[in-house]
Amino acid sequence: MENRPMPPVEEIRALVGHQFPGGTYTIQHWENFLLTECTGTTPLPNGQVHPAAMFHVPILGANTTIGEMFELGQAENDASIGIESYDWELFKPLYEDVAYDISARISEADRVIQDDGRTYDRIQFIFTLKDPEGENAARSTVTWHYNRSRALMEK
Amino acid sequence: MDVKVGDMVPEWDMPSVRRERMRTMAAILRDPNPVHWDDTSTTRYGFEGKTINQGPLGLSYMVNMLHEWAGPTSIRRFIMTFPQAVLSEDHVVAKGEVTGIREENGKTIAEVDIWLHNDERGTLLKGSAEVCVSGEA
Numbered sequence: 001m002e003n004r005p006m007p008p009v010e011e012i013r014a015l016v017g018h019q020f021p022g023g024t025y026t027i028q029h030w031e032n033f034l035l036t037e038c039t040g041t042t043p044l045p046n047g048q049v050h051p052a053a054m055f056h057v058p059i060l061g062a063n064t065t066i067g068e069m070f071e072l073g074q075a076e077n078d079a080s081i082g083i084e085s086y087d088w089e090l091f092k093p094l095y096e097d098v099a100y101d102i103s104a105r106i107s108e109a110d111r112v113i114q115d116d117g118r119t120y121d122r123i124q125f126i127f128t129l130k131d132p133e134g135e136n137a138a139r140s141t142v143t144w145h146y147n148r149s150r151a152l153m154e155k
Numbered sequence: 156m157d158v159k160v161g162d163m164v165p166e167w168d169m170p171s172v173r174r175e176r177m178r179t180m181a182a183i184l185r186d187p188n189p190v191h192w193d194d195t196s197t198t199r200y201g202f203e204g205k206t207i208n209q210g211p212l213g214l215s216y217m218v219n220m221l222h223e224w225a226g227p228t229s230i231r232r233f234i235m236t237f238p239q240a241v242l243s244e245d246h247v248v249a250k251g252e253v254t255g256i257r258e259e260n261g262k263t264i265a266e267v268d269i270w271l272h273n274d275e276r277g278t279l280l281k282g283s284a285e286v287c288v289s290g291e292a
Contacts, residue, residue, distance in 0.1 A: 035183055038176040039215035040169055044227045051218050051230060055211035056184040066186050078188045079200065083210050083237040085282070093228045 006148045007074040012121045015072060015109040022103040025061030027053060029096050049094040055086065057094075058127030058140045061102030072106070073123045073146040082145035084122065089139040092131070100137060101130045112145075120145040156225065156288045158265050164251030167220030174206045174243040184209065194243070208241035213280050217269045220249040225286050231264060235282035241271065247279065248272045254283075263289035 027049050036043050036050040044050060049057075059066060075081055094100070108124035122145055129138040174194075181191045189196040190207040197205055214235045221230055241247060248271070255266035265288045270281040 031183060034179055038180045038183070038212060039219060040176075041219045041222075044222070048227055050215065051233065052211045052215040054233075055209075056186075060185065066184065066188075079190055079196070081188075085237075086210060086214065086233075086235050088233045090230055090232070 003076045003080075003149065004074060006076075006119070007121075009111045009121075012073065012109050012111055012123070015106045015123060018072065018106040020104040021063040022101075023061055023063045024099045024101050025057050026099045027057060027094065027096050032096050047096040049096060051088060051090060051094075053094065054088040054090070054138060054140050055142075057100070058102055058104065058129060058138075059142075061100060061129070062104035062127055064104065069125065069142075069144075073109075073121055073144070075146050076149060080147045080149070082120065082147055084143040084145055085141075087141040087143075089141075091136050091138060094129075094137060099132055101132075101134075103128050103130075107141075108143075119148040121148065122146075158253055158256065158263070158288045160253055160256060162253040164220055164224045164253070164267060164269075167216055167223060167249040169216050169245075169247045169249070172208050172212075172241055172243055172245045172247060176212065177206050177208055177243065180209050180212055184211070200240075202240065202242055205242040205244070208243070208245075210235070210237055213237070213241040213247075213271060214282070216247060216249040216271060217251065217280070217282075217284070220251060221267070221269070221284055221286055224251075225265070225288050229287045230284060231287055232285040233282070234284070235269075235280055237280055239276055239279040241273075241279050245273055245279075251284070262287050 104127040107126045113119045125142045127140040131137045177191045251267045251269040265286045267284045271279045
């Protein structure tokens, strides 16, 4: 993937309030089984979903993808994303075969220029999961840095 | 469960971060980033011959530690930062220390500093968690 130019800061700031389509996501047993195996442990009891699912389930359930999130922030390339933090709030455990209703939006987006010239766009995504009863089940806040190496080279 | 500030959470050990698990995880996540499955893509980042573990996998080791300590429905909140990459074949150990205790809606919540340690490179990931320690969450 070729490095793309740094977008105007106005285009980044305009992302605030962006709503993803949203939708539902049902975590199936096979998916939870494989995911849990990847973490190095055995499946949790009673069909409970391993919390590691709190990254991809909100994203896919909101009808977006990691690739689209890269594109929205006009990432330079696949490897230019830095993670500031993942904040996962579990109001109740998640379970297999439950259809979670998922909504998502971009809550913050702005450019950060550090003293040494390092420049990145900081974009925060909030995903909310509701259970079939309409109660909040979980919330995932993803904060990424879209690093802009060209800004440093041009300094 | 008797918990007090300063208690250390029993460690959780991952003897070797396996690249085949990263490949499975990449498929589950639909994550196109080659740094997780193509060890020729990481050379320019100084990780020649290695693949980089996905963030959710690295933090999952600390989830497993907390589950073994307080039970599978105990985690209320989990905040994680990623100062260093976790690489294929790394030996990592999840660690935690209780920094606070509070009562909330009749439950006892432990505030826990958590981190992922590697003997060669120190702390790779670090964050905090809120864990219900008074029985079923």
